């Protein structure tokens with residue numbers, strides 16, 4: 001088969017997903033430059049708990065395995081430590097690609113474990129209504145829902161944080177909350193494509 | 195005197211009150227003028243970026259826009275430095291500034307959103323710096339040494355920076371991505387014995403205690419074990435998230451692994467204040483879950499004679515290059 005057999009009108013699904021991920025990443029992702037060296041996986045402190053090492057995930061993206069890539073727990077286990085980012089010989093913005101994949105998985109509802117997206121969403125909800133984060137409300141709601149069995153063991157710590165005034169019971173609302181809401185509302189209608 | 199814009203971040207108002215209190219004390223001693231950005235909002239930590247990208251950057255953008263506005267009013271064309279004390283805030287602010295320039299389409303979208311609130315931000319207007327960087331490079335260690343009235347002789351400390359300060363380091367402000375020595379030098383200037391802590395820029399687990407506890411416990415355990423092996427009395431950190439994970443989840447980590455670590459974790463500004471002679475309680479000591487007071491009891495009035503602290507055998511600079519401090523920096 002020669003190159004001319006491929007009709008230019010035919011969409012190239014493989015290319016598309018890689019490009020989609022790259023375009024939706026904040027900076028210039030350089031994901032296309034990955035040489036599959038594995039430095040990222042070898043540097044990753046939480047690789048043991050990941051479905052795929054970052055390198056494998058990037059190979060899947062390149063192969064157009066959209067659903068498998070978005071279902072992978074890897075972006076959710078990534079702790080954004082930036083070890084891989086400073087070691088990657090190709091300067092791939094690995095941690096930012098992980099954020100992109102999380103956002104895509106949330107929109108496509110393809111994540112398997114709801115804990116991480118729900119935690120992020122609860123956090124975001126607090127910011128959107130107060131402008132500041134609200135550790136006490138957030139922590140309680142989250143633990144009650146996802147880790148009820150950890151609560152008894154954690155009670156002394158929680159109480160410690162409370163009595164030492166390290167968790168606020170009432171959230172602080174910023175003065176410019178309406179301004180912030182207007183900004184975020186406008187932002188939600190915008191997308192990063194190029 | 196330079197006036198800096200200051201972005202405290204949410205944790206300084208709650209879990210990291212000790213950081214806020216001790217910073218206020220230290221800033222006074224060192225004549226560091228920090229003007230809080232008025233009506234700043236949360237930076238989104240590591241959460242918003244993974245949910246919705248443009249709103250996440252617009253959220254950070256509002257802070258940058260407010261800070262730039264305030265800088266103009268206060269300093270005219272002068273210094274436009276925005277200082278952050280929390281690692282995640284520092285990185286988010288720096289990241290937004292950096293990527294808005296690197297990817298102009300992102301800058302345009304963010305400004306489109308900001309316009310809905312009557313704001314705007316031109317990337318590059320502000321220099322985003324971490325508090326530790328300002329203390330070391332602007333205030334300087336000579337001034338710090340000058341102010342030390344109660345040197346921390348005999349206190350063995352593990353300098354712990356965490357990930358998001360030295361990495362990804364868009365402005366190349368730190369001595370090394372993985373083994374930076376800024377915090378070591380500062381703590382040595384206070385008279386403390388600084389262990390050569392190889393895990394100083396490893397991850398504390400971030401938000402993992404809430405998402406995948408076992409992942410978090412393992413990361414926390416590594417840090418505690420590392421500091422314990424070098425017989426540190428105290429872990430000194432620059433980040434509210436690191437402090438929270440090492441301190442508040444130390445018990446649960448111990449239960450998980452059947453270990454018995456008791457390593458107090460405090461902010462670097464707290465030990466600075468201590469060396470400057472401030473009252474420990476006013477510096478927030480006592481608010482940590484793993485009590486730091488027994489460790490403080492080890493501070494001695496005279497210097498302790500000891501060899502190089504926690505020196506570990508290092509491979510000679512032959513064979514494959516391994517991450518580590520450059521030899522000329524080891525002696526500083």
Ligand code: SF4
Nearest residue numbers: 034035037038040088
């Ligand atoms: S380190 Fe960089 S080039 Fe190597 S596999 Fe990972 S992303 Fe690809």
Ligand code: SF4
Nearest residue numbers: 044078079081082084
């Ligand atoms: S940034 Fe994420 S993927 Fe990269 S080494 Fe750290 S945890 Fe692993």
